[in-house]
Amino acid sequence: MPVIELSMSGRPKSGRVVGIDLGTTNSLVAYMSDNGAEVIRDASGNGLVPSIVYYDHEQDRLLVGEEARDRLITEPRKAIYSVKRFMGKGSADVQEDLSLVPFQIAPGSEQVIGFQMGDRVFTPPEISAFILRDLKRRASQFFGEEVSQAVITVPAYFNDAQRQATKDAGHLAGLEVLRIVNEPTAASLAYGIDKRDEAIVAVYDLGGGTFDISILKLKEGIFEVLSTNGDTHLGGDDLDNELITLVLDEIERSTGRRPDHDPGAFQAIRKAVIRAKHELSESQSTTIEIDLGAQHGGQYQRELTLVEFDRVVGNLVERTLGPCKKALKDADLDPEQIDEVIMVGGSTRIPLVRRKVKELFKREPHVELNPDEVVAIGAAIQADVLAGGRRDLLLLDVTPLSLGIETMGGVIAKIINRNSTIPASASEMFTTWVDNQTGIDVHVVQGEREMVSDCRSLAKFTLKGIPPQPAGLPRIEVRFLIDANGILTVSARDQRTGQEHSIEVKPSYGLTDEQIEKMLIDSFEFAEEDVRRRQLVEARNEAETVMRAAAKALEERAQGLIDEGERTAIRQALDDLRQAVAGDDYQLIRERIKALDDASQHLAEIIMDGALVAALKDRKASEVAEG
Amino acid sequence: MAEAAINTGRASQSECLYCRTQSAGPHFCSECGKIQPVVAGSDYFSFFHLPRRLCIDESELEKSFYALSRQFHPDYFMSASAEERQASIECSSMLNDAYRTLRNPVARAKYLLTLEGYKEAEKKAPPDLLEEVFELNMQIEELRAAKKTGDEDEAAEARSSLEEALIDLHKKLQGIDERLFALFEDWDSILGRDATADGKKPLLDRMSELLSHRSYIRNLVRDIKEEL
Known part of the structure; x- marks a missing residue:
C-alpha cells in the first residue's frame, strides 16, 4: 500500500x-x-x-x-x-x-x-x-x-x-x-x-x-x-418588504387593524408574498392567499398581476x-x-x-x-x-481601496492606489523628528479620502530599537505588501545597518492571534455537540435503510421460507428500532440496528442462497445456449 | 515574446538560493529552475528587461506582463517551500508595481526622473498661464458666491465662462502631452548614442518642468469641475 x-x-x-x-x-x-x-x-x-x-x-x-x-x-x-x-x-x-x-x-x-x-x-x-x-x-x-x-x-x-x-x-x-x-x-x-x-x-x-x-x-x-x-x-428582502407593506395596508383598510406585531400573522404574510414573488417570475399573475386567523379578519385574498408587481418594486429595481x-x-x-x-x-x-x-x-x-x-x-x-x-x-485581483499612511497633521499619503493589481507593494522611508528618538509610530489606513479621520484605520505600529542618533539621520524603510488575498503585511529595514526591525502590527479592527486561539479552544465544546449530532444523523440514515430492507424481505419473501416465530422476532426488532429512531440516542439506534440484523440474519441467508441458486440456473441455461 | 525576453536580460549577479549556481538567471535559476527573489537594486525597467526608454510598445508590455504573471503568481507556489513562496510574492508584487507604472506614459516619465535622481517637482503654473490662473480663481470664487446667494444669472454666467476656460485648459494639456512625447523620442535617441550625464540633463530638466505644469493644470481642471 x-x-x-x-x-x-x-x-x-x-x-x-x-x-x-x-x-x-x-x-x-x-x-x-x-x-x-x-x-x-x-x-x-x-x-x-x-x-x-x-x-x-x-x-x-x-x-x-x-x-x-x-x-x-x-x-x-x-x-x-x-x-x-x-x-x-x-x-x-x-x-x-x-x-x-x-x-x-x-x-x-x-x-x-x-x-x-x-x-x-x-x-x-x-x-x-x-x-x-x-x-x-x-x-x-x-x-x-x-x-x-x-x-x-x-x-x-x-x-x-x-x-x-x-x-x-x-x-x-x-x-x-x-x-x-x-x-x-x-x-x-x-x-x-x-x-x-x-x-x-x-x-x-x-x-x-x-x-x-x-x-x-x-x-x-x-x-x-x-x-x-x-x-x-x-436586495430581495426589500422587495418582500414592499409587498408586505402593500398587504398590511390593505388588511388595515378592511379590518381597521394592522397585524404587524403578531409574529404568526406577519410570518404568514411574508411567506405568502415571497411565494407570489417567485410565481411572478414565471407567470403574468398570481393569487396571494393568507389565513390570518379570526382576530385579523380571517382569510385574506388578492390577485397580483405582474404589471402591479412591477409598479410596487419598480423604484427599488431602478435604484x-x-x-x-x-x-x-x-x-x-x-x-x-x-x-x-x-x-x-x-x-x-x-x-x-x-x-x-x-x-x-x-x-x-x-x-x-x-x-x-x-x-x-x-x-x-x-x-x-x-x-x-x-x-x-x-x-488577478485588485485592491478595492487605497492604502495610505498618516503624515503630519492627519493628512494621508497614499502609497498603494485602489484598483492596483495584487500582490502589490510599496516602500516608504521613515526617520526621526527629535534627537535620540528610538521609536517611530506608523499609522496605516485604507480609504479614498484625504484626511485620516475620514479613512478607516487598518493598523498602528511602532518601529522600535532605533539606535540613538541625531534627528533625521535614521533611515527606516518600511515595506507594505498586499498579498494575493488582499491582506496586508508590513516589514521594516534599517537602511544603514540593514537590520530587520521587529514590527508588531496591531490591527485596529479584527482579531488578534491570541483571540483566535482562544476561540478555537472555545469552539471545541460545540464540536463535541456537532459530533453527537452527526452520529445521530448517520445512525438514523442507516436505520432507515436497514428497516426498509427488512420490511420488504418480510413482506415479499418471508412467506414459506421461515417459520412464524422468526417472523415475529423480526417484526419485534423492527418496532424496537423504529422507536429508537424517533428518539435521539444514537447508541441505542446502533444497538437496535444490530438486533434487527441478528434477527433477520437467517432470512437473509436463505434469500441470498435462493438468489444464488437462481443465478446459477440462469448461468447454466446461458452456457448451454452458447455451447 | 516574454519567454525570450527573460533569457536576454542582463545577467544576474546573484547565486541561486537553492542549488548555489553562480549567476543563476534572473527570476528563475537557469540550473534548477526555481524562482529567485527580486535581484537587489533592480528597477522597473530592468525587471522587465527593458532599457530605460520612454517610448514603449504598450501592447508588448502587456503581453510580457501576462506571461510573467503566469510564471510568478503565488497561486502556483502554494505547496512550494516558504522561500519560494516568499520569492513568488516579491516577484509578482514587483511585476504588478512595475507594470502599473510603466504602462502609463506620464507615470513612466515620472519614474524615470526619480531613477535619474530627480525629486518630484512641485506643481507650478506655466508662466504663460499665470494671468489666466488668477482670472480663473476669481471666477471660481464668483460662482461659489452666486451659488450661496442663489443668484441664478450670476451663477450661469460664471459657469459658462468656466466651461469655456476648461476647453482651453484641455487644449493646453494636449499641447503639453505632445511636447512631452516629443521629449520621449529625443530621450530614446540620445540613449541609443550612449549619452553622457551632461547630454541627458537638459532633456530631463525640461521633462520635469513639463510634468510639473501638467500636474498644475490637471489640479486646476479638477477644481473647476468640482465647482461646476
Missing part, C-alpha cells in the same frame, strides 16, 4: 477542496466533479444554507441554517443573521446596520463587534465559522472524508479587515482558506467566460440583502477587476441602475463596450430586473445558470485550479 499518494506536480494529495459562497442571506458549498462544478445538496435537494445561527444558552444548543431560521420568528433574540455585514468592523462603523437588527451588542465592541447571546459573546468571525462548519460537515458527509481546504468568496469591495475576518472564520471552522476570491470573478468563472480571449464583463448581483455591480476585464485567461459599486442595503452607471464611469467604459452581462442572486429571476439590465447594457444578460449558485460554482472551479496547480487560468 502506498503511504502517500503523489500527484504529477509532486504535491501530496491533501483531501478534498471545496468552494464556498459565504453569503449575507444564504451560503452554499460546491465541488468539482467529473462533470464540472456542482453544488452539494442535502437529502431534500436543497443547496442553500440560510446564513443564520441560533444559540440557546440555557440548553447550550447551537443550530445553523434552516433550523435556525425556523426559530428566527419565535425567538428572535437568540438568532444572528446577516452577520456578513459586521465582518471586520467595529461598532462605530455599523451604527446604521445595528439599528436595523435586534441583536444585543456586548460591551467592548469598538474594535470587534460582540453579539451578546445569554451569558456568551460571539464575534462575527465566530458566527460565520458556525455556518462554515455546517457547510464543511455537509461536504465531508457527502465525500465520506474530511474536507479541510476551501476557497471562500467575498464581495469585490471588501477591505483588508473584512477579508481577514473571513479568513479567520475559515480558520475557526477548521478550514485552510486557500484563497479569498471576489464574488463577481467567481461568477465569471462559473460561466466559463475565462475561455474567451478577451472580454469586458459586468456582473450584476442582486442578493437577499445587498446589491453589487462589478466590471471585470478578462484577457488571456487573466481577470482584472476594473471597478465595483453597489448598495449595501438593497440598482445608478451604481451600474457609476461603475461604468469608474471603469471609463460605455455600456456598449460590455461584452457579457452575468446575473447573480435570486432576485435576478424577476423579469423587470432582467429587462432593466438588458436596457442599460444593451445586451441580453446571462441567466442560464441558477443565479443562487453561480458564485459557489465559480469558487469550486477556482478551488480546483488552486489544488491542481492548473496554469490555464489565473485570477
